[in-house]
Amino acid sequence: MSNKNTLIIIAAVVVVVAGATLIAAVLIGGSTSASSQTSQESAASSTVAAFGKTLQQVSIMAPNASSTIASTYAPYVDPQLLAQWEADPTSAPGRVVSSPWPDHIQINSIASQGAGYVVDGKLVFMTSDNTEHGGNAGTTPVVIQLEDENGSWMIVAFQGQATQQ
Numbered sequence: 001m002s003n004k005n006t007l008i009i010i011a012a013v014v015v016v017v018a019g020a021t022l023i024a025a026v027l028i029g030g031s032t033s034a035s036s037q038t039s040q041e042s043a044a045s046s047t048v049a050a051f052g053k054t055l056q057q058v059s060i061m062a063p064n065a066s067s068t069i070a071s072t073y074a075p076y077v078d079p080q081l082l083a084q085w086e087a088d089p090t091s092a093p094g095r096v097v098s099s100p101w102p103d104h105i106q107i108n109s110i111a112s113q114g115a116g117y118v119v120d121g122k123l124v125f126m127t128s129d130n131t132e133h134g135g136n137a138g139t140t141p142v143v144i145q146l147e148d149e150n151g152s153w154m155i156v157a158f159q160g161q162a163t164q165q
Helices: 002-057 065-073 079-087 128-133
Strands: 101-113 116-126 138-149 152-160
Touching: 002 065, 002 101, 002 116, 002 138, 002 152, 065 079, 079 152, 101 138, 116 152
Parallel strands: none
Antiparallel strands: 101 116, 116 138, 138 152
């Protein structure tokens, strides 16, 4: 009987160890997945922030607006959207007048949608007075959709007004 009890104990230990290993694998995999999602959100947010900093460099009313849009926005914007903006620069975000100018995009939220992310935020405008004394010259809401294209988060849709209201 003692050999039978020993076999039962060994079998029970094997089942417990196998179960614990399976649970650990699921928990670690889930943690890695959550960490990966956080990393992806961070990368998408970084794309929006970097793009927001370039907006003041593009005067959409200038005669060379199309080429400036192409060269400045290319690292952040999907080629199809970029081509639309090049064809009609006034539909692109950017600087319309010398002051106020678009300074950055303030991200309010980022949400997973399909294979990408949707960012809800505000385009923040500044003047020389604001840069000296603080504050801003106003904001306008923006919604930006991003998708992963060959390992880079690219803006595939941009909704918002080019000028402050």
